[in-house]
Amino acid sequence: MNAPLLARGPKGPLAAMRPRQFSHHGIVIEDSYSWLKAANWREVLQDASALPSDIRAHLDAENEYANAMLAPLAPLITELEHELKGRVEDEDATAPVPSGPFRYYRRWLAGAQHPRIVRQRLAGGEEEVLVDGEALARGHRFFQLGPATHSPDHCLLAYAVDEAGAEFFTIRVRDLVTGIDLLDEIPNARADAILNLHGDPVVFASDGKSFLYARLDQNHRARSIWSHRIGTQAHEDGLILEEATPGWFVSIRRERTGRHATIAVRDHETSEAFILDLERPDTAPRLVAARQTGIRYEVEIGGDAVFIRTNRDGAEDFKIVEAPLAAPRPENWRDVVAHRPGVMVLRHAIFARHLVWLEQEDGLPRLIVRALESGAEHAVAFDGEAFALSLDAGEEFDTDLVRFTLSTPARPAETYDYDMETRERILVKRQAIPSGHDPDRYVVRRICATAPDGAAIPATLLYRKGLELDGSAPCLLYGYGAYGSPVLPNFLGHRLSLVDRGMIYALAHVRGGSEKGWGWYTTGKRGEKKNSFSDYLAVARMLIEKRYTSAGLIVANGRSAGGMLMGVAANRAPELFAGIVTEVPFVDVLATMLDPDLPLTPSEWPEWGNPLLSERDFKTILAYSPLENIEARHYPAVLAIAAVADPRVTYWEPAKWVAKLRAHTLSGKPVLLRTEMSGGHMGAPGRFDRLGEFALTHAFALWVCGLAQASSDTKPAPHPLAAS
Numbered sequence: 200m201n202a203p204l205l206a207r208g209p210k211g212p213l214a215a216m217r218p219r220q221f222s223h224h225g226i227v228i229e230d231s232y233s234w235l236k237a238a239n240w241r242e243v244l245q246d247a248s249a250l251p252s253d254i255r256a257h258l259d260a261e262n263e264y265a266n267a268m269l270a271p272l273a274p275l276i277t278e279l280e281h282e283l284k285g286r287v288e289d290e291d292a293t294a295p296v297p298s299g300p301f302r303y304y305r306r307w308l309a310g311a312q313h314p315r316i317v318r319q320r321l322a323g324g325e326e327e328v329l330v331d332g333e334a335l336a337r338g339h340r341f342f343q344l345g346p347a348t349h350s351p352d353h354c355l356l357a358y359a360v361d362e363a364g365a366e367f368f369t370i371r372v373r374d375l376v377t378g379i380d381l382l383d384e385i386p387n388a389r390a391d392a393i394l395n396l397h398g399d400p401v402v403f404a405s406d407g408k409s410f411l412y413a414r415l416d417q418n419h420r421a422r423s424i425w426s427h428r429i430g431t432q433a434h435e436d437g438l439i440l441e442e443a444t445p446g447w448f449v450s451i452r453r454e455r456t457g458r459h460a461t462i463a464v465r466d467h468e469t470s471e472a473f474i475l476d477l478e479r480p481d482t483a484p485r486l487v488a489a490r491q492t493g494i495r496y497e498v499e500i501g502g503d504a505v506f507i508r509t510n511r512d513g514a515e516d517f518k519i520v521e522a523p524l525a526a527p528r529p530e531n532w533r534d535v536v537a538h539r540p541g542v543m544v545l546r547h548a549i550f551a552r553h554l555v556w557l558e559q560e561d562g563l564p565r566l567i568v569r570a571l572e573s574g575a576e577h578a579v580a581f582d583g584e585a586f587a588l589s590l591d592a593g594e595e596f597d598t599d600l601v602r603f604t605l606s607t608p609a610r611p612a613e614t615y616d617y618d619m620e621t622r623e624r625i626l627v628k629r630q631a632i633p634s635g636h637d638p639d640r641y642v643v644r645r646i647c648a649t650a651p652d653g654a655a656i657p658a659t660l661l662y663r664k665g666l667e668l669d670g671s672a673p674c675l676l677y678g679y680g681a682y683g684s685p686v687l688p689n690f691l692g693h694r695l696s697l698v699d700r701g702m703i704y705a706l707a708h709v710r711g712g713s714e715k716g717w718g719w720y721t722t723g724k725r726g727e728k729k730n731s732f733s734d735y736l737a738v739a740r741m742l743i744e745k746r747y748t749s750a751g752l753i754v755a756n757g758r759s760a761g762g763m764l765m766g767v768a769a770n771r772a773p774e775l776f777a778g779i780v781t782e783v784p785f786v787d788v789l790a791t792m793l794d795p796d797l798p799l800t801p802s803e804w805p806e807w808g809n810p811l812l813s814e815r816d817f818k819t820i821l822a823y824s825p826l827e828n829i830e831a832r833h834y835p836a837v838l839a840i841a842a843v844a845d846p847r848v849t850y851w852e853p854a855k856w857v858a859k860l861r862a863h864t865l866s867g868k869p870v871l872l873r874t875e876m877s878g879g880h881m882g883a884p885g886r887f888d889r890l891g892e893f894a895l896t897h898a899f900a901l902w903v904c905g906l907a908q909a910s911s912d913t914k915p916a917p918h919p920l921a922a923s
Contacts, residue, residue, distance in 0.1 A: 209267055211870060212260040214858035215253075223793065224814040228827065230790065232855040240849065241417060244365040247843045247876045258843075258854065258874045265838075265871040272898045275907050279696055279894035284887060285634030286692035294602070294614045294628040297321065298594040299353060312336065312885030316347050316358065329356050329375060336885075340877040341844070343884035345390040346400045349375075350407035351457065355429070357401040357410055359390035364844035364879035367415060370401060372429065385433045389413040389421040389450070398450030402460045404480040411439060411451055411460065411480060419798035419846045421448045424462055426480055440464075440473065440484055446801030453477070454500040455550075455596040461498045464490070467682060467805040472498045474505075474527070487527045500524060501549030501596070507532065508547050508556075514538035516716045519547050519556060536569075543716045548592035548601065553619045555601050557590040562645070562657055562714050564588040566603055568619045579617060583607055584645040585659045587689035602627065606690035608661040608704070609641035632692060640664050641698065643688070648734075648741035656734045657708040657715070659688040660747070661698055673777065673904035674703040674748035676739055680711030680731035681760035682806060683720035693893040700906050703747055709734035709764070725808045726819055732767045739768075739775050750775050754900040755835075758782035759848055759880070762839075766825025766856065769834055778836040778868075778903035780896045783845055783880055786825040787852040789817075798846045826856050834864040838871045838899045840892070842878040850874055868903075 216231040235254055242249040250258070269276075289309045295302035300321055305314035313332030319325070332344035345359030345368050354375055359368040368390035372383040389412075390400035403410045409428045413421040423441040427433065440462055442449055447466050454461060462473040462484055469492050473484035487498055487505070496509035505527045507520045519536035522528070536544065536556060545564065547556040554569045566588065569576035581588065591602040591614075599620045606612035611630035618625070642664050647655040666672055675697055679686050686706045694704045708714040710723030711731040723731045739755075742748050755776050757765045762784020769779050785791070792810050794800055808816030821827055837860060841853040857872040864870060873895075875883075883889045901907040 209264060211264045211861050212257065213862060214257055214854075216862075221793075223810065224817050226817065226821070228789070228821075230855075232851075232858050233790070235854045235858070236849070236851040240851075244419070244844055244846055245363045245367060250843065254851075258850070258872075258876075261854070261857070261872040262874060265873045268869050268871055269895070269899070272902055272907060275898045275901065276891075276894045279897055280891050282634070282696050283693050283890040283893055286632050286636070286695070287886065287890070288631050288633055292317075295319070296593055297598075298349070301353060303349065307886065308333070312887055313342065313344055316344070316356070330358050330373060335360065341879075341884065348399055348401040348403065348410075348453075350403045350410075351405060352407050355381075355403075355407060357403070359388060359400045361390075361879075361884075364842065364877060364884075365846050366419070366879060368400065370412060381429065383427065383429060383431070383433075385412060385414075385427060385436075387415045389415050398452040398463060402451050402453040402477070405458070405477045409480060411475070413449055413451060418796060420445065420802070421450065424449055424451055437481060439475070439481070444801075445795065446804055448802060451475075455592065455594060456500055456502070457596070459500050461500065463497070465495070466802050468493055468495070469805075470495045470497070472496065474498070474500070474524075485527075488529045497547075498527075499547060499549045501554075502551070506535070506547060506549045506554060508544055510717065512538075515718055515721075516540060516542060517544040519544060519554070541716055543713065546590050548590065550592075550599075550601070550619075551597040552599065553601070555590065555592070555619070557588065559714075559716075562708065566590065566601075566617070568601070568617075570619075577622070579603070579622075581605060583643070585643055585688035586610075587687040600625075606630070607638075607643055608659060608688050608690060608694065608706075609643050610638040611636065611690045611692075630690065636692075636695070642666075645688075646741070646745075648737040650730065650734050650737045652730070652733075654710070654730070654734070656710075656737055658738045658741070659686075659706040659708070661694060661704040663698055663701070666701065666703070668746055670743070670746040670749040671752075672701055672703050672748055673752045673754065673906060674705055674742055675754045675756055675780075675900055676705045676707055676735075676742070677756045677761075678707040678709055678731075678735045678738075678764045679757055679759075679761035680707075680709040680723055680735070680764055682711075683713040683717065685712045685714045693890070693897065696893075696897055697900065700901060702900075702904070702906070703742075705738070705742060705747075707735050707738040709738070724806055725816070728807070728819065728823065731764060732771065732823065735764055735768055736772050736775070739772070743775070751777055752904055754778045754780055754904060756780045756896075756900070758784070760785050762786055762848070762853075763788060763825060767823050767828075769837070769860075770825060770828045770830070770832070773832050773834050773866075776835040778838070778900060780838050780900055781853075782840040782882065782892075782896070783842060783848040784825075784839055784853050784856065785848050786856040788824040789820050789827055791849075791852065792816075792820060797849065826852075826859060829856075829859045829863050831863050831865055833866040834860060834868065834870070835866070836868040836870070836899075836903045838873070838896065840882075840896070841872060841874040842880065842882075843874060843876050844878060845880040847880040871899075 292306040295304040301318045303318045311333045316330040336342035341364040343361040347358035356373045370385035370388045372381045424439040425436040427436045460475045471490040472487045475484040499506045518538040520532040521535045522531040542560045545557045566579035586607040600616045604614045614628040616625040644660045713720045762781040765781040766786040810817035839853040841850045861870040
């Protein structure tokens, strides 16, 4: 490690300590930094200028300190940013999605941060620009062009924009004949990236005269579905469905048949669904199956039947059932893809002549296609130790084409249309690396560590071919482990900047994800959360034992819920790590789970436990919550990234954590916090600005491992990525 460089620079700001005690279940907790949470936090989410002056002064001081400490790395950051841009096509487009007479897609012009929404007729002709995101972004400190949906007759486009970063999207409606936005404007709509895994921001009625959407309440919770008639004001919208339970959220999705929409209502362990007739969108939705704790299901409509992915009847790794559309109740469910323990059904899609599902066994995914008429099925399988495979069902129902995307940590993504009848693969898009890339110069390996309880914990490694595995190589070890979300071994070009400089990039597939089935998730949540932490440390120790790296040469990396993993790792085994890099880290777990007014808290109780009601949950969280378990230790160097407009991990969590770490660390290594004053949970929305964030965190990782050659004569000063 470059100790002289780490020692140089001013001392970090020491946050004022204003001790406050709170008591639950007879246990008294002291929080000296609770004042960093603004009393008007709801207002702050949408306007950073509303921050109280003392909090703003502290965050500004933290940013100034981080900028001063990182200033010597400015040349490296600039070099990395240029390198990362070289791996991105300056003029790029997404794979076109056929819909009726058109194909819709997004295109980036040279130098543009934000895309255009465009379309082209299937028969050919010129590309038509529907919405220009770059033009809309001008004059905004933050701008994100969200999802868009066209009307059934292709004459209207409803599109979502976020101009603050807090994910309170506004839906606008554009007349595609005139190119002019209508007066319709719907504020506080849900259209975030996570929603897009489950639904659409807008679903048009069959006649195109109205649409349905999910609305956020004042606590940033999507708990209601509304109907908006084109040409009216948002306050005139009609309520279609409202969820009364605070911890549940709703989303809506148009079915590919076009006649119906499905409304999903869920928390983190239970779900229910409703079917809505789009020819009569103002009628009450029909319930499919009433909620039952722990039972999850997802509906796809195909013709006169529904196909449902569910864990009902003990199907831990899920199965697929079929029921009549007219009577979709559970008593009519019939297994069509039986449950097989250890083979997890990840997703399914129904088409006019085929049922398709994505399944995973022993960490490796495959696509299965079944002909509905004959029942014949075949697998679309792939070779490799580790790869990522995704299924995109598209918008068409009466088609024999299904789309998938394949990549590995070393091989860029390729998107194919697969003909389910002829079994032909049609390449739609191959991710290009303009600066050049040879996948054969890299090694991808899947190895396993042994957890304290004997579980085999997978890890995926990426490193340069020919690298000496003698313990001298630094390693970045990424982990997440929450919500059943797997850490995918996909291709991300920014990783190569570390690997090409001699680092090993490792992914720890810890419990709390679903890489080895749904049980891999359930044994890493609530009372079993300890497994996520011990799994991550087991992977780190295995990498040291097998001489991939050495203690003190590992950079721990995780964001959001993965930031909790980073905080626990720093508390329990700081000697293993050269540094901790964590974005929007969920590190104030106990206080957040005790505050039912925060946006996500009620919906998070099934994941972490409810310490308000349960003494057991309180003690479980208290035992690992990163903030409460900071002690006088030799902590590694830390870089934490926060955002004032983040509604998921509020800015004061990393601010409190960094303040307490700096007050307790004995190592003298820097503990840095950078807070973005005009950004949200997902980072910068501009494609090149996001690369700048990677350049910053990668430079820090290289620095703490001794791989960075910083400018020795650079005076402490704001670097090119100084927070605004």
